[in-house]
Every structure is written in C-alpha cells, then in structure tokens.
Amino acid sequence: MVVSHKSKLQSNVFQGAEVRNAAMKVLVSPQEGWEGHVMRMIELGKDGFSPRHTHDWPHINYVVKGKGKVHIDGEDYLIEEGSYAYVPSNALHQFINTGDDALEFICIVPEEGHK
Numbered sequence: 001m002v003v004s005h006k007s008k009l010q011s012n013v014f015q016g017a018e019v020r021n022a023a024m025k026v027l028v029s030p031q032e033g034w035e036g037h038v039m040r041m042i043e044l045g046k047d048g049f050s051p052r053h054t055h056d057w058p059h060i061n062y063v064v065k066g067k068g069k070v071h072i073d074g075e076d077y078l079i080e081e082g083s084y085a086y087v088p089s090n091a092l093h094q095f096i097n098t099g100d101d102a103l104e105f106i107c108i109v110p111e112e113g114h115k
Contacts (some may be wrong), residue, residue, distance in 0.1 A: 002032040006041055014050075021048030021097070030111055038114035040107045044068065044097040052094035057113040061085045061095075066103035069096050079105075 011023040029038040063083040069076045071094040087093045097103035
C-alpha cells in the first residue's frame with residue numbers, strides 16, 4: 001500500500017530536440033507493489049510538448065490540470081482538466097500544452113513501457 005503526494009516525488013526532466021518543458025514523476029509502479037503497470041504524472045510547462053512518437057504498448061491518460069491538445073494518428077484533439085485519452089499500441093501521438101499554465105496528466109503504461 002502507498003499513500004503519498006506528488007510534491008514529495010522527484011521529477012525526471014526530459015531532454016532532447018523533440019521535447020520541451022516536460023517532466024515525469026512516477027506515482028505507482030512495481031516498486032510500490034503494482035505488478036505489470038506504472039502510473040506516472042506528466043507535467044508540460046508553458047509551451048511544452050512531448051515527443052511525437054510511437055511504441056508497442058498502449059497507454060491511458062487523464063488530464064488533471066491545464067489545457068492542451070493530443071495528437072493521435074493524424075488527428076488533433078483538444079484536452080482540458082477532466083479529459084481522458086486512450087492511445088493504442090503503435091499510434092503516432094504527442095501531447096502539447098496550449099495554455100498559460102502547466103498541463104498535467106496521469107499516464108498509465110504497462111511496465112515494459114516505462115523507461
């Protein structure tokens with residue numbers, strides 16, 4: 001069992017040309033006892049975005065704070081607090097912050113999808 005707060009966790013900042021103002025915190029993983037999955041909090045700062053990419057696993061996302069858009073296989077969808085998105089395996093996708101404040105969303109992936 002784990003009960004905590006995101007403010008107590010270290011952020012892993014993403015680096016690279018295809019990502020901007022992005023960080024991740026691991027909330028629950030096999031380390032805390034959830035075998036097979038990882039729940040992460042992704043934080044995109046103002047003008048931030050994740051890389052446009054594909055991978056062999058699906059993921060589930062829930063927007064906690066902010067506004068943005070998610071690109072999935074050639075379509076852009078507006079997202080805001082309360083929005084959710086299922087990204088299938090091998091779908092080209094990207095999250096983009098379009099608001100003035102941070103875009104924060106929960107991302108749940110299978111364990112092999114967490115690096």
